[in-house]
Amino acid sequence: MKENEIISDTKTDAMNAAENTTPEEVKPEETTPAETTPEEPKPEEKTLEDAAPAEEQSEEAAPEKKKMTRKELIGEILEIAETMLVSVFIVLLAFTYLMRPVTVDGRSMVPTLNHEDKLVMYRLFYQPQQGDIVVVNNHEGHVFDANGDVVPSGRSLNENIIKRVIALPGQEVKIDVNEGEVYVDGEPLRENYINERTMTNDGAFIYPITVPKGYVFVMGDNRNNSTDSRSASVGLVAIEDILGKAYFRYYPYTHIGIVK
Secondary structure, eight states, X not given: OHHHHHHHHHHHHHHHHHHHOOOOOOOOOOOOOOOOOOOOOOOOOOOHHHHHHHHHHHHHHSOOOOOOOHHHHHHHHHHHHHHHHHHHHHHHHIIIIIEEEEEOOSSTTTTTSOTTOEEEEEOTTOOOOTTOEEEEEESOOEEEOTTSOEEEOSOOOOEEEEEEEEEOTTOEEEEETTTTEEEETTEEOOOTTXXXXXXXXXXXXXXXXXXXXXXXXXXXXXXXXXXXXXXXXXXXXXXXXXXXXXXXXXXSGGGOEEOO
């Protein structure tokens, strides 16, 4: 039974100990609030209602394309047509009275001009000067009769020809084929433009002659291969038959420039 007592005593002691034990106060754990990172503000989302005014503003900013009426379209077409007609008229006027394109046919002006060179001829108010290269309407040649008056020769080349003015009205011309020289007013011409010395005379005149009023004496630079005032087919050239002065070559492109 001692064992039972011991056991009982142990229980009793335990019970007594339990009774004498003051329960400890348990403090609740203090929870530290977790550090929170502030959230970045989200971009404000535009709603359809917000976007609508912006679209309306852009539509207002862009100018509306005005549709052209039929009357306005016809007016535009007539205005363009009028401008074109005026331009064509000015060009025709310029080529009729101011200038005209010409093409060299033949080799009578070699070495200054060559066959098929393309030139611009000036014609308005033109008065020939000695040394000018001119285009002549050779519809009739002129020579002197027995009395010294100018008369038609009855011959012509019946075409436009291009030659150089050698002498003007009132000037005296003499051709010496033995020397190969051309004299004007007793002075030999300084002709750095000729192909070779003048060695031919086609018999239209007995030199010296004085060029009468209203006429000029012309020759080609290719002296021995040119039909000019030395021939009755050309003879004295009436100033009124001069179409104009050749002053600019535009073809061939390697020889573009002023004609001298």
